[in-house]
Amino acid sequence: MRALCWTSGGELTVGQVPDPELRNDHDVIVRVRRSATCGADLSLLAGQTPGLAAGDVLGHEFLGDVIEVGPQVRRHRVGDRVVVCASVACGACWYCRRGLPSCCDNGSTDPIANEAQWGHPVAGCFGQPRAAGGFAGSHAEYVRVPYADVGAFPVPESVGDDRAVFASDAAPxxxxxxxxxxxxxxxxxxxxxxxxxxxxxxxxxxxxxxxxxxxxxxxxxxxxxxxxxxxxxxxxxxxxxxxxxxxxxxxxxxxxxxxxxxxxxxxxxxxxxxxxxxxxxxxxxxxxxxxxxxxxxxxxxxxxxxxxxxxxxxxxxxxxxxxxxxGRQHGQRHIPMLLDRMARDELRTEHLATHHFPLERAAEGYALFRDRPDECLRAVFTPH
Ligand SMILES: NC(=O)c1ccc[n+]([C@@H]2O[C@H](COP(=O)([O-])OP(=O)(O)OC[C@H]3O[C@@H](n4cnc5c(N)ncnc54)[C@H](O)[C@@H]3O)[C@@H](O)[C@H]2O)c1
Ligand SMILES: [Zn+2]
Ligand SMILES: [Zn+2]
The missing domain is CATH 3.40.50.720 (NAD(P)-binding Rossmann-like Domain)
Incomplete structure (x- = not known):
């Protein structure tokens, strides 16, 4: 599939990467409809985040359609339109059970590096270096979503893609x-x-x-x-x-x-x-x-x-x-409430999607977001 990758020179380029696959029973695969830039990406672009590797796929604020479902997934079916929490949490550890999913003990694929950085391991995040999760990002055609019953939420029919995508990260x-x-x-x-x-x-x-x-x-x-x-x-x-x-x-x-x-x-x-x-x-x-x-x-x-x-x-x-x-957002706890408010028109967010780009032009979208903030509030990529 095509995805926006970080290169060793610190540049961004759209290239071919392997399609994601179900790796464990709680995963789903999502076909991306919208994936947005976030201010948090700017330090990745500036090369200020140690641990990024050439070929890493960026992006963490997204929504899409479920196209494959692991055998233990209970809440999702193929065809569901879902918004996915930008951060990754297990839903079952001591912290998740106390409503603190961004403090999850099991959200990162590299808890040792994560612990060295912060003193404790914390939740992972899509589109970040290994220490911060190691999950391939959403500026891609498809994404593997781990712990899908915990971090992915069906979007009410009345809420459009350009509103719902911000329930992934900016709104929570x-x-x-x-x-x-x-x-x-x-x-x-x-x-x-x-x-x-x-x-x-x-x-x-x-x-x-x-x-x-x-x-x-x-x-x-x-x-x-x-x-x-x-x-x-x-x-x-x-x-x-x-x-x-x-x-x-x-x-x-x-x-x-x-x-x-x-x-x-x-x-x-x-x-x-x-x-x-x-x-x-x-x-x-x-x-x-x-x-x-x-x-x-x-x-x-x-x-x-x-x-x-x-x-x-x-x-x-x-x-x-x-x-x-x-704190980092607790989307696993807040997204359903935020989607309800979006459906009731209490929370309107589509004005934030100031620029849309096909995935092929994602590097251009980032340059605009980074260099001309007065013009571009969020670049939103549409891979399909
Ligand atoms: N805690 C979390 O879970 C979480 C999640 C997402 C984003 N973030 C963080 O939230 C922050 C904002 O994200 P965003 O996507 O809105 O970023 P953004 O870059 O789109 O917007 C940031 C705004 O801050 C303004 N700004 C910069 N310095 C300022 C200052 N000294 N005083 C007033 N304004 C100033 C900029 O002009 C810009 O308009 C980022 O630092 C990001 O890392 C945190
Ligand atoms: Zn973010
Ligand atoms: Zn947890």
């Missing part, structure tokens, strides 16, 4: 940012990043009852989209004192909840050693959020590319009694 991530930060009715919520994840964190904050939601970014077109489609207020970081403006929006106190959903740290690794230890500067948005947040408020960090950091304002966390949390 945004939901986690708002829910994990414990947004309460009446809260003022600030979100850094007007990409797909930031916009959907902002939408989740609305749905959880926030009174005011403010999105901060530096791209006017993305901010306009957030105002028009999500109904939030916005701050253009380039011409504002963000903290001062946020105080104005929140009775002089600062937001109750701050969610960081900014893009990957392209260019942030200062030395080769940093690259291999995963050390980055704290994304400046995290620091800004910690300073802007009201005393006793909470900050939620979604940036998956943040490695080990320095210059983190720990003292501010202490003196302002902040709660700082982070």
């Amino acid at each position: 991530t945004g939901w986690l940012g708002a829910e994990g930060a414990e947004v309460r009715p009446g809260d003022v919520v600030a979100v850094w990043g007007a990409g797909a994840v930031g916009q959907l964190a902002a939408r989740a904050a609305w749905l959880l009852g926030a009174e005011r939601v403010i999105v901060v970014d530096r791209h006017p077109a993305r901010l306009l989209m957030a105002r028009q489609h999500i109904g939030v207020e916005t701050i253009d970081q380039r011409d504002s004192d963000v903290s001062a403006q946020l105080r104005e929006f929140s009775g002089g106190r600062g937001p109750d909840v701050c969610v960081e959903a900014v893009g990957g740290p392209a260019g942030e690794h200062r030395t080769l050693a940093d690259r291999f230890t995963g050390r980055t500067r704290v994304p400046e948005a995290v620091r800004e959020a910690v300073y802007a947040c009201r005393k006793g408020g909470s900050v939620f960090v979604l940036n998956g590319a943040a490695g080990h950091v320095d210059a983190f304002p720990v003292g501010t966390v202490v003196h302002k009694a902040l709660t700082v949390r982070g």
Whole structure:
């Protein structure tokens, strides 16, 4: 089959790779209908993620049709249109049973490398290097989906492909940012990043009852989209004192909840050693959020590319009694609820699919997504 592969030179190319096969009894094979770029891919493209190998297939946000089903699969039939959670979890381990599938003990094919990186093994992800799962990605004609009863979900007929595809990753991530930060009715919520994840964190904050939601970014077109489609207020970081403006929006106190959903740290690794230890500067948005947040408020960090950091304002966390949390999305838990909301029109996401490309032009799609963010919010590939 054809797939978008990473090459040893750090380039992307569409080439021939072997067709995926059922490897264990809980797998299904999905014929891809839509597969989208994600901000998390930008550090892969920048060569900042150790362990990518030539020929690795990228992509993790996708939906498609089930074309083959393993003998132990109970919830899927050939022909089902399914959205697949971008991260891979077993559904049966201690963490999965406690509703923390992104902390799954069994989601990675290389738990030892995974544990060396984070201290514990965590869930895998499609289209990532071995340490982060080792599962071939979705920018391809077909994908093997392990633990399919746990990570793949039938899409209601009324929800179109361009809406449903974001239930795979951006929507559950945004939901986690708002829910994990414990947004309460009446809260003022600030979100850094007007990409797909930031916009959907902002939408989740609305749905959880926030009174005011403010999105901060530096791209006017993305901010306009957030105002028009999500109904939030916005701050253009380039011409504002963000903290001062946020105080104005929140009775002089600062937001109750701050969610960081900014893009990957392209260019942030200062030395080769940093690259291999995963050390980055704290994304400046995290620091800004910690300073802007009201005393006793909470900050939620979604940036998956943040490695080990320095210059983190720990003292501010202490003196302002902040709660700082982070997480990877728990789509296995949230996707059915998100699809219901999509079917009820409470969650509309198709505006995020700003550009469609056939798989053959996927490298061009990534270049547009990476280099012209003001124009392209998500490139979506249609392999068939
Ligand atoms: N935790 C998870 O499970 C999970 C899942 C998916 C994506 N992510 C992460 O979410 C983040 C956002 O993803 P996306 O696909 O929306 O990315 P994106 O690249 O499309 O958008 C990120 C936006 O952040 C803005 N930005 C960059 N620096 C900023 C700053 N200092 N202040 C304000 N805005 C800033 C950029 O201008 C851009 O519009 C990425 O870091 C990605 O790794 C996490
Ligand atoms: Zn992603
Ligand atoms: Zn598990």
